[in-house]
Structures are given as C-alpha cells and as structure tokens.
Amino acid sequence: MSGWLDLEEAQKRLLALAPRMGSGQVAVDAALGRVLSADVKARRTQPPADLSAMDGYAAAGNGPWQLIGESRCGAPFTGTLTPGQTVRISTGAHMPEGADRVLLQEDATRQGERIAANEAPVPDRHIRRRGFDFQKGDTLLTAGTVMGPAHIALALSGGHAKVPVVRLPKVAVLDSGDELAADPANCAPDQIPASNGAMIAAMVAPLVGEPMRIGPVADEMDALASALEQARDCDILITSGGASVGDHDLVQDALRQCGAAIDFWKVAIKPGKPLMVATRTLGERRQLIIGLPGNPVSSFVTAFLFALPAIRKSLGLAPELPTPQTRIAGEPFAAGGPRREFVRGISDGTSVVSANSQDSSALASLARANCLIERAPYAAKTAQGELLTVYNLQNGGFAPL
Ligand SMILES: Nc1nc2c(c(=O)[nH]1)N[C@H]1C(S)=C(S)[C@@H](COP(=O)(O)OP(=O)(O)OC[C@H]3O[C@@H](n4cnc5c(N)ncnc54)[C@H](O)[C@@H]3O)O[C@H]1N2
Numbered sequence: 001m002s003g004w005l006d007l008e009e010a011q012k013r014l015l016a017l018a019p020r021m022g023s024g025q026v027a028v029d030a031a032l033g034r035v036l037s038a039d040v041k042a043r044r045t046q047p048p049a050d051l052s053a054m055d056g057y058a059a060a061g062n063g064p065w066q067l068i069g070e071s072r073c074g075a076p077f078t079g080t081l082t083p084g085q086t087v088r089i090s091t092g093a094h095m096p097e098g099a100d101r102v103l104l105q106e107d108a109t110r111q112g113e114r115i116a117a118n119e120a121p122v123p124d125r126h127i128r129r130r131g132f133d134f135q136k137g138d139t140l141l142t143a144g145t146v147m148g149p150a151h152i153a154l155a156l157s158g159g160h161a162k163v164p165v166v167r168l169p170k171v172a173v174l175d176s177g178d179e180l181a182a183d184p185a186n187c188a189p190d191q192i193p194a195s196n197g198a199m200i201a202a203m204v205a206p207l208v209g210e211p212m213r214i215g216p217v218a219d220e221m222d223a224l225a226s227a228l229e230q231a232r233d234c235d236i237l238i239t240s241g242g243a244s245v246g247d248h249d250l251v252q253d254a255l256r257q258c259g260a261a262i263d264f265w266k267v268a269i270k271p272g273k274p275l276m277v278a279t280r281t282l283g284e285r286r287q288l289i290i291g292l293p294g295n296p297v298s299s300f301v302t303a304f305l306f307a308l309p310a311i312r313k314s315l316g317l318a319p320e321l322p323t324p325q326t327r328i329a330g331e332p333f334a335a336g337g338p339r340r341e342f343v344r345g346i347s348d349g350t351s352v353v354s355a356n357s358q359d360s361s362a363l364a365s366l367a368r369a370n371c372l373i374e375r376a377p378y379a380a381k382t383a384q385g386e387l388l389t390v391y392n393l394q395n396g397g398f399a400p401l
C-alpha cells in the first residue's frame with residue numbers, strides 16, 4: 001500500500017486546497033440554504049411600538065371605561081387615553097398613549113359606549129413592549145449561519161431586503177467512459193447508461209445548486225482535453241471514471257496535459273482507492289479537481305467523503321466532514337482488510353446491518369442503504385451487539401445544510 005494516503009491525511013490535504021469563496025448580496029427571500037458571509041444587524045426595532053397581544057379593549061386605569069375610539073393594525077388611535085377611557089384594539093395594534101392594560105374581548109361587557117370588565121384586566125399583561133424582540137443595531141444573525149425559513153423571516157423583520165452571503169462555488173461534474181450511453185433508454189448491448197454524473201450532481205446540488213454537467217466523454221485525449229476546457233470557469237471540477245491504471249484510464253494524463261498538478265492519487269479506502277486530487281491555475285484562480293473512481297459506489301462514497309466536504313469548506317461550513325454516529329451491530333461483522341472500509345448499511349436508528357452486496361458497482365444495495373458503516377483497517381471481528389461507527393446518508397448521501 002505504499003504511496004496510498006490514509007483517509008485523514010487525504011481529507012486534510014484536500015480541504016487545504018478547497019477554494020474559498022468571496023461574498024455577494026442576495027434577496028432575502030431567495031436566500032434559503034445560503035451561508036451568511038457577515039453578521040446581520042437589525043435596521044429597525046421590533047415591535048416598533050407597544051402592541052396589544054390580544055383582541056379586546058386597551059384601557060387606562062380601572063373600569064368601567066368610556067369607549068372613545070379604535071386602534072387597528074395599520075391604523076393606530078392617535079389620541080391619549082385618560083383614566084376611565086378605552087379604545088377597541090386588535091391583536092398587533094398599537095397601544096394608545098395612556099393605556100396601561102388590555103381587557104380581553106371575552107372578559108368584557110359592552111353597553112353602548114360603556115365597557116365593563118367581567119374579569120379585571122391586570123396592568124401590563126397582554127402588552128408586547130416596544131423592542132422586546134430586538135432593537136435597532138442588535139445582531140440578529142451571525143456570519144456562517146445557514147439561512148433557514150426562520151432566518152429569512154428574521155432578516156426581513158429586521159428591515160433587510162438583501163443579505164450578504166458566501167458566493168456559491170461553480171462546480172462542474174464530468175463523467176467519462178466509452179461504454180457510457182447518455183440516453184438510458186437507448187443503450188446498446190455494449191454500453192451501460194451513464195449514471196455517475198447525475199448521481200454526483202444530485203449530491204452536490206443541495207449545497208451549490210445545479211452544477212455544470214459535462215459528458216459522458218469518450219476515453220480519448222482530445223475529447224477529455226476539450227471537456228476540461230469546458231470546465232475552465234469552474235471553481236471545483238469533479239470527474240468520475242478513468243481514474244485507475246487501465247490503458248483507457250486517461251483522466252490523469254489529460255489533466256497533466258492541460259497543466260494540472262496532481263496533489264495525490266490513491267487513498268487506502270474501500271471502495272474508492274483510485275481517488276485523485278489535483279489543481280490547475282487558470283488566470284488568477286486555482287481550480288480544485290477531484291477525480292472520483294468510475295465504479296458507481298466508489299464514486300458515491302468518494303463524493304461523500306471528499307467532494308461534499310471540499311464544497312462545505314469552500315462555503316465556510318463547519319464541520320466539513322460527515323459526523324460519525326454510533327450504532328449497535330445487528331449482526332456479526334467479519335474482520336477488516338488493509339483498507340479502511342465503508343460498508344453500505346441499513347440502520348433503524350439504533351442498530352445496523354450491512355446491505356447485501358458490497359461490490360463497488362452494485363447500485364441496488366447502495367440505494368437500499370441509509371448509512372455507511374466505517375471499518376478501520378484490520379478491524380477485528382465485530383460480534384452482534386458491539387458498537388459500530390456509521391455515517392448517515394440521509395436522503396441518499398447529501399448532507400442538507
Ligand atoms: N489492475 C487494476 N485494475 C483496477 C484497479 C487497480 O488497482 N488495478 N482498481 C480498481 C478499482 S478499486 C476501481 S474503483 C476501478 C476504478 O476505475 P476507473 O476510475 O478507471 O473507472 P472506469 O474504469 O472508468 O470504470 C469502472 C466501472 O465503472 C463504470 N462507470 C464508469 N463511469 C460511469 C458512469 N458515469 N456511470 C455509470 N457507470 C460508470 C464503468 O463502466 C466500469 O464498469 O478500477 C479497478 N480496476
């Protein structure tokens with residue numbers, strides 16, 4: 001295994017090469033899933049005035065009270081109440097000057113303009129004080145926050161039409177192989193449908209949106225060279241296939257020919273051994289290139305362990321690496337080999353068993369799996385009931401933000 005990196009070293013080297021993105025502004029209501037590049041401070045105070053929290057009567061002093069008007073949402077009562085006076089009030093409407101309590105509608109009896117309380121209102125209750133949620137200048141959201149629905153609402157409430165976000169890295173996904181049919185419904189007997197490109201694109205899309213898709217590209221130097229040229233403008237290029245030692249595994253040669261520098265090739269993991277990481281300088285920019293092996297499950301596992309963490313690093317998201325969890329072995333596991341192994345597993349949240357086939361081309365067992373079970377190099381036999389480390393694949397391998 002000389003020349004193979006171990007997983008931690010390989011991930012460390014990859015993350016050190018991940019391009020850092022600048023920042024830009026996006027409309028708040030289009031910011032779902034985006035990472036804030038700076039703190040967001042309130043541009044206004046919320047609530048902007050003392051408000052009633054209930055429908056009823058805003059009153060001054062003890063009752064009974066004389067009804068002299070109304071305060072509605074968007075149309076406050078502009079006068080000042082003196083003790084013994086009240087106005088009709090709606091939930092969210094401004095408390096008039098002088099009012100110090102809210103009589104709930106269901107606790108009130110109205111006779112003409114005279115309002116009496118069945119239950120005396122408690123001063124200060126049911127009043128939302130000005131600025132109790134946040135004050136102008138307060139930090140509402142901090143840099144690094146991933147914008148979710150409540151963050152969007154808070155930023156809008158804080159008076160922002162736009163928020164500063166980390167720019168999305170432009171990602172290209174290239175699949176290569178003479179045997180790959182672009183149209184799965186028209187696949188000759190000596191072909192197989194190209195599936196890695198779409199799979200990897202689906203894995204990265206929750207982080208960066210739809211990536212550029214290139215291919216399937218033939219195993220020819222010219223075709224690969226022009227495919228690499230198409231990806232010039234991207235920050236991160238993910239290739240799949242042609243990564244091994246066969247006569248037609250040309251991705252590395254094509255990369256060298258276009259000026260890329262290979263940082264490392266081969267990692268002691270199973271599946272995914274021929275993983276390759278390279279960079280190429282394009283003008284002012286340095287493009288990160290992650291070469292995934294072509295076997296579909298090897299592609300998936302290395303995208304999960306390398307491509308997604310690199311993208312997370314580019315976006316400033318922590319932790320970059322998948323989070324390990326513990327599950328109880330639901331069946332015995334055989335001793336491990338020399339490579340760190342990622343076994344497709346099926347977990348019910350407490351225990352885990354392996355999916356049937358572990359061949360690196362077997363997509364059916366990958367699709368059934370909901371986690372990867374990590375087996376250390378030369379792991380001892382694991383008995384049923386012992387603990388195992390797993391990584392959740394959520395909905396098929398992508399980590400939602
Ligand atoms: N003599 C050796 N042979 C192999 C070694 C080795 O060390 N010595 N390593 C094996 C391992 S491990 C892997 S993993 C594969 C990786 O090979 P490549 O990255 O060169 O992948 P390909 O040869 O292009 O394809 C492998 C396999 O996957 C299918 N494939 C490729 N791309 C796609 C795609 N976009 N969609 C669906 N399926 C795809 C392809 O048809 C092949 O069946 O090398 C081993 N060999």
Ligand code: MOO
Binds near residue numbers: 274293360
């Ligand atoms: O490393 Mo390969 O990915 O074992 O099939």
